[in-house]
Amino acid sequence: MGKKQKDKGGDILFESYYRQIFEDRWPALKEALLVDRKPIAYKDGLEAEYYLDEASVIAAKLLDVQSKDSVLDMCAAPGGKTLVLASLLKGTGSLTANDRSSARRSRLRNVIDSHVPEVWKASISVTGHDASKWGLYEQEMYDRILLDAPCSSERHVLCDPAALKQWTPSRPKHLAIQQFAMLAAALEAVKIGGYILYSTCALIPLEDELVIEKLFSKREGRFELVPIEAPFSEKRTYGSIILPDTSGGKGPLYFCLIRRIA
Template sequence: MSLFVNSPLTNPLFEKYFEKVYGGRWNLIKESLTRHEKQVLRLNRFVSAEEKDLQKCEFLDNCFWKPVGYSLQKSGEGLYDFYVMDPASVVVALALEPKSSDDVLDMCAAPGGKTLILAEQMSVGAEEVLGTLVSNEMSESRRDRLMRVLHEYIPKDQRMFISVKGLDGNQYGLRNPETYDRILADVPCSGERHLLENSKEFALWSEKRTKNLAVRQYSLLSSAWLALKPGGRIVYSTCSISPEENDAVVAKLIKKRDPIILRPDWLTQIDFLEQTSHGYQILPDRSGFGPMYFSVIEKSI
């Protein structure tokens, strides 16, 4: 059901800005942003969870479409067997592709779903984890939630390589230069889907606010770049549909730092993934979930 039905939400500046960006497609995107997005249940590979009678997600391994009214249950090990996620968020985390020997930073990690995927990629099936995973969240309340997720999904003896930090992401570049092989920078953004659910915030939206937020986002991406080892990879991501917060931020890094923009082959198999100048976008009018933008960035050796 659309949130615009019987809704007083109006902001001419918002409408004008996104009509200019998306043209005739904007009305479809706007409508899809106000509908409940499809979600998946991602199998917790740290426990012996049963797949049950669930419909498999056709483009993501270990994921099943979340039925209406589904309640999470704990496995015999006392940990939850599934984690509920937006499928677009799963794609973003998978794009980092860390190895068990990598030192990894999840710069803005709460609520924790992406950290779980990174931890699985590093450890499940590996003989030994020689790398580290730093799961960072500056907000204390969100960090508490992050720690709760880790305790509810990963056995204690299998999370020894994970540490939770509470730093401002901007500090990593100066404090830990060229330290990490992989960095996920899922930065704070306008989040238009959530914005449309908050009448006060929606009324305050302006292009200037988006531009100001993009300055903060570039600062975080620049910090990630400084903290990245030569040959390392960053995945920069937002849940915004504004090009100011997406390609424009990456374009600034390209101008100043000359990174390599990667196009992993496996991403071409996802038909709803739309290629942008410097990354990819998942929009809800075509997928039923998202939105999500991400760019896969490499630092040359």
């Protein structure tokens, strides 16, 4: 990064970076990101309602979890998508909810304890592993994996002056490296014939379809993409994204469904 770029505030860098990507769409998209979310109540067999973005429910259901599946939620906290997966399994099979952060894992346990019926809890385990190294320890173990990867979360950045001030273009670059490592690990951990749903709440291709593109370049012949149709979504080169300016405030949420074939 040159000196002139370093001297700019994070807000100026952020604005320039995203305007370059979204061009004329950026003002409307930015305005939609600044509007408070309108979460929906999700229950479907749970003990209590959990409020989350409808886009998150849509994405989690795209994994098409079946009764008795072995399921891994690689980056599970705070737990909304975990509850959707649990409600699909209904106590059958197994659900591993993982998060490396002890603080986030504590919140995850609280969400599970206060929402999941007692009879389902025996099939759910909470772990604290490094998702990027998962494939080193467990290979071909899961029927379905949800990788909702840590990302730029631009909606949060825009609404947090301190985070916006500190933002630099290096942040999404570093995150994309981590995201690919996690996705490559998921490909090792899923069974042949099993499915991975890769998702982020990032806006930009670098953390979304370009991570999938990198998987094609590094793991060619070992997986295929599964076509999906999701409400409120728009197609990208690989996968789809729900953006708040065209979905009534939902998202952002990118998702791509992958099937391991070798």
